[in-house]
Amino acid sequence: AESRPNNNLPAQIIQVSRKKPHFCLIVKGAYYDAAAYQNNLFVTLVLFVLEIRRECAGYLGLTNLGGKQVDLLSVIGE
Numbered sequence: 001a002e003s004r005p006n007n008n009l010p011a012q013i014i015q016v017s018r019k020k021p022h023f024c025l026i027v028k029g030a031y032y033d034a035a036a037y038q039n040n041l042f043v044t045l046v047l048f049v050l051e052i053r054r055e056c057a058g059y060l061g062l063t064n065l066g067g068k069q070v071d072l073l074s075v076i077g078e
Helices: 040-055 072-076
Strands: 011-017 022-027 030-033
Touching (some): 022 040
Antiparallel strands (some): 022 030
C-alpha cells in the first residue's frame, strides 16, 4: 500500500514501496525520487532538510533544525 501525499504540507516524505523500502520527497505536488538503493531514505531525508531550510527558514513546525538542540543544518552545510 502506497502512502498518499497530503497537499496541505509544504514538503513531505512518503514510502512508495515496502519490500525493498523506497521513499520519495514531495514538494508542492512535485515528486523528487532518490535512486533506489540502500541509502534511499538517507538521501531523501537530506533533500527534505534542504527543502525545509529553503522554504521554511529552517523551521519544522516550532523546531529550528539549525538550533543548538537539533543542529541538522550545520551538518548539511551551506
